[in-house]
Amino acid sequence: MDDIVIVGAGPVGLMLACELGLAGVRPIVLEKRAEPSELPKANGLGGQIVELLDHRGLLERFSVGSPFSGRAPGFPFGGVPLRFEGLDDIPMRLLLIQQPRLERLLTERALELGVEIRRGCEVRSLSQDEEGVTLELGDGDRLRARYVAGCDGARSLVREQAGIEFAGTTDDEGLLIGHFKTGIGVFDSLETDGLRPGWNRTPRGRLLLTSLHEGVLIAGVREPGIAPDGPVTLADFQAAVRRVWGSDLALGEPIWLSGTVAQARLAERYRAGRVFLAGDAAHLFPAGGSALNVGMTDAVNLGWKLAAVLRGRVPDTRHGALLDTYEPERRAIGARTLMQTRAQAMMDRLEGEDGALLELLTEVFALEQPARHLATLLHDSGVRYGTGGHPLTGRFVPDLPLEGGGRVAELMRAGRPVLLDLGAGVTLDDDWIEVVRARCDDPPAGALLIRPDGYVAWAGDGDPTEAAREWLGLTASRV
Ligand SMILES: Cc1cc2nc3c(=O)[nH]c(=O)nc-3n(C[C@H](O)[C@H](O)[C@H](O)COP(=O)(O)OP(=O)(O)OC[C@H]3O[C@@H](n4cnc5c(N)ncnc54)[C@H](O)[C@@H]3O)c2cc1C
Structure with missing residues (x-):
C-alpha cells in the first residue's frame, strides 16, 4: 500500500x-x-x-x-x-x-x-x-x-x-479576461472613449478596465448568456468588446486571454x-x-x-x-x-x-x-486558528529580523516545527522540533513555537510542552 x-x-x-x-x-x-x-x-x-x-x-x-x-x-x-x-x-x-x-x-x-x-x-x-x-x-x-x-x-x-x-451558485454571465501591454497613459486614451477605470456598464454587459502595475492593462468583458471555458482568441475578445461596448477599443498587444464562468461554492x-x-x-x-x-x-x-x-x-x-x-x-x-x-x-x-x-x-x-x-x-482572511493565549497564538508568525542577520522566514526552510527561544531559556525535547536560540529587538514574547506552516502554536516564557501536544499532535510519550 x-x-x-x-x-x-x-x-x-x-x-x-x-x-x-x-x-x-x-x-x-x-x-x-x-x-x-x-x-x-x-x-x-x-x-x-x-x-x-x-x-x-x-x-x-x-x-x-x-x-x-x-x-x-x-x-x-x-x-x-x-x-x-x-x-x-x-x-x-x-x-x-x-x-x-x-x-x-x-x-x-x-x-x-x-x-x-x-x-x-x-x-x-x-x-x-x-x-x-x-x-x-x-x-x-x-x-x-x-x-x-x-x-x-x-x-x-x-x-x-x-x-x-x-453547494453554491453558478453565474449567469461569462467573463472574458485579458492582459494587454500598453503605453503609459492608456487610461487617458480610454477615457476619451467614455470609459473609466473599474467596471463600465452598458445594457448589453460590462467592461472592466484596471491595472496592477504600470504598462499592463487588465480588461474584462462580462456578457449574459455566454459560457466561455478555455482559450480565447484576440478576435473573440474584440468581438465581445464590440457587442458590449458598441465599438472597437485600442487595448494594446495581448499578453494572455482567457474565458471563464464564475461560481461560488464551498x-x-x-x-x-x-x-x-x-x-x-x-x-x-x-x-x-x-x-x-x-x-x-x-x-x-x-x-x-x-x-x-x-x-x-x-x-x-x-x-x-x-x-x-x-x-x-x-x-x-x-x-x-x-x-x-x-x-x-x-x-x-x-x-x-x-x-x-x-x-x-x-x-x-x-x-x-x-x-x-x-x-x-x-x-x-484575518482568521485566527484557535482562541486564547498570547495574541500571536493562532496567527502567522511575523518575519522578525534576528540579531546577527537572518529572519524568521529563513528558519522555516525545512518545514519543521521551530521553537524560537528569544531569551526565555525554554526547550522541547523532540527530534522533529528544531530549537533555535536567537535575539531580536523588541521580542513579541520570550519564545515562540512555530508550526511548519508558519502559524504560532504558542508564545510566552513558560513551558511549551502542553502547546506542542495540543497543536502538533504529539503524544505525552514523545514530548
Ligand atoms: C481565466 C482564469 C483566470 C484565473 N485567474 C486567477 C487569478 O488571477 N488568481 C487566482 O488565484 N486564481 C485564478 N484563477 C483560478 C486558478 O486558476 C485556480 O484556482 C487554480 O488552477 C486551482 O488549482 P487546483 O490545483 O486546485 O486545480 P486545477 O488547476 O484545476 O488542477 C486540477 C488538476 O487535476 C487534474 N484532474 C482532474 N480530474 C482528474 C482525475 N480524475 N484524475 C487525474 N487528474 C485529474 C486536472 O487535469 C488538473 O491538472 C483563474 C482561473 C481562470 C480559469
Missing part, C-alpha cells in the same frame, strides 16, 4: 506534493493530462502563499523574470482599484507569475524532492475502508493508499466519489475519512485573485499534518486529532474568502441608482483602516 496519492497536478496538488516531499514522504501524483497545461489562468499569487514561498526559500527562484514581487501597491476589489501605498506596513504580498510558469517551477521542485508524477493517468473511481483507499485508474490499473488528497479542481471526481456536497466537508480535498476541489470563488492563495495554503496546512502521521510522529487513528484540525482551520478561511468574493461580485453588478453605493464604497476604501482591513482579508 502506498502512503499517499494526490489526484491532480495543478498548483495545489503540486504544492502539497512539495510539502510532503520536503517532510520525507514520497507521494504519488496522478494527473490525467499527458502534458502540463499551458492555459493562461492566474496571473499571480496574492496573499500569504507568497510568505510561505519565502519560508521555503522559493520566493527568489519563483520571482525570476516576474514584473512584480513584494508588498502589493494595490489590488482590484469588486472593480474598485484599492491602493495600499499609504499604509505603513502593507499586509498583502503579491507575486506576479503566470500559472503555467508557476506549475513548471512547482513540478521542478517536486521532482527534486523525489515526488513521482504520473501523467496521462486518470482516476476513474475510488472507495475507502478502515485501512485505506482504492483508486481505479483509466488504464485498468488499481492503486491502494493510506490517504488520498483530491486536488483535482472544480469538477473534482474525488469530491463526488467521497460523497461531499458542493465543500460541505474537507475530509471524508481518509480522503481530503484542497484547492478548487474544495472551494470556488466568484471573484478573481484569491483562489490560488487559498488553495495553495490549504496544501501547506494539510502537508505537514499528513507527513507527521505518515512518518509516525503522531498517531494514525482514523480520526486522528491532528488531521481533524485541517477542515475547521481551512474551511473557515474558505468561507471568509467566499464572503469577500461574493461581496466583490455584488459590487461588480452595482449600476444605475445603485452606482451611488459603489461611489460611497470607493470613498470609504480609500481610507486607511478600511484599506488595511481589505488588504488583510485578501492576504490571509
Whole structure:
C-alpha cells in the first residue's frame, strides 16, 4: 500500500506534493493530462502563499523574470482599484507569475524532492475502508493508499466519489479576461472613449478596465448568456468588446486571454475519512485573485499534518486529532474568502441608482483602516486558528529580523516545527522540533513555537510542552 496519492497536478496538488516531499514522504501524483497545461489562468499569487514561498526559500527562484514581487501597491476589489501605498506596513504580498510558469517551477521542485508524477493517468473511481483507499485508474490499473488528497479542481471526481456536497451558485454571465501591454497613459486614451477605470456598464454587459502595475492593462468583458471555458482568441475578445461596448477599443498587444464562468461554492466537508480535498476541489470563488492563495495554503496546512502521521510522529487513528484540525482551520478561511468574493461580485453588478453605493464604497476604501482591513482579508482572511493565549497564538508568525542577520522566514526552510527561544531559556525535547536560540529587538514574547506552516502554536516564557501536544499532535510519550 502506498502512503499517499494526490489526484491532480495543478498548483495545489503540486504544492502539497512539495510539502510532503520536503517532510520525507514520497507521494504519488496522478494527473490525467499527458502534458502540463499551458492555459493562461492566474496571473499571480496574492496573499500569504507568497510568505510561505519565502519560508521555503522559493520566493527568489519563483520571482525570476516576474514584473512584480513584494508588498502589493494595490489590488482590484469588486472593480474598485484599492491602493495600499499609504499604509505603513502593507499586509498583502503579491507575486506576479503566470500559472503555467508557476506549475513548471512547482513540478521542478517536486521532482527534486523525489515526488513521482504520473501523467496521462486518470482516476476513474475510488472507495475507502478502515485501512485505506482504492483508486481505479483509466488504464485498468488499481492503486491502494493510506490517504488520498483530491486536488483535482472544480469538477473534482474525488469530491463526488467521497460523497461531499458542493453547494453554491453558478453565474449567469461569462467573463472574458485579458492582459494587454500598453503605453503609459492608456487610461487617458480610454477615457476619451467614455470609459473609466473599474467596471463600465452598458445594457448589453460590462467592461472592466484596471491595472496592477504600470504598462499592463487588465480588461474584462462580462456578457449574459455566454459560457466561455478555455482559450480565447484576440478576435473573440474584440468581438465581445464590440457587442458590449458598441465599438472597437485600442487595448494594446495581448499578453494572455482567457474565458471563464464564475461560481461560488464551498465543500460541505474537507475530509471524508481518509480522503481530503484542497484547492478548487474544495472551494470556488466568484471573484478573481484569491483562489490560488487559498488553495495553495490549504496544501501547506494539510502537508505537514499528513507527513507527521505518515512518518509516525503522531498517531494514525482514523480520526486522528491532528488531521481533524485541517477542515475547521481551512474551511473557515474558505468561507471568509467566499464572503469577500461574493461581496466583490455584488459590487461588480452595482449600476444605475445603485452606482451611488459603489461611489460611497470607493470613498470609504480609500481610507486607511478600511484599506488595511481589505488588504488583510485578501492576504490571509484575518482568521485566527484557535482562541486564547498570547495574541500571536493562532496567527502567522511575523518575519522578525534576528540579531546577527537572518529572519524568521529563513528558519522555516525545512518545514519543521521551530521553537524560537528569544531569551526565555525554554526547550522541547523532540527530534522533529528544531530549537533555535536567537535575539531580536523588541521580542513579541520570550519564545515562540512555530508550526511548519508558519502559524504560532504558542508564545510566552513558560513551558511549551502542553502547546506542542495540543497543536502538533504529539503524544505525552514523545514530548
Ligand atoms: C481565466 C482564469 C483566470 C484565473 N485567474 C486567477 C487569478 O488571477 N488568481 C487566482 O488565484 N486564481 C485564478 N484563477 C483560478 C486558478 O486558476 C485556480 O484556482 C487554480 O488552477 C486551482 O488549482 P487546483 O490545483 O486546485 O486545480 P486545477 O488547476 O484545476 O488542477 C486540477 C488538476 O487535476 C487534474 N484532474 C482532474 N480530474 C482528474 C482525475 N480524475 N484524475 C487525474 N487528474 C485529474 C486536472 O487535469 C488538473 O491538472 C483563474 C482561473 C481562470 C480559469
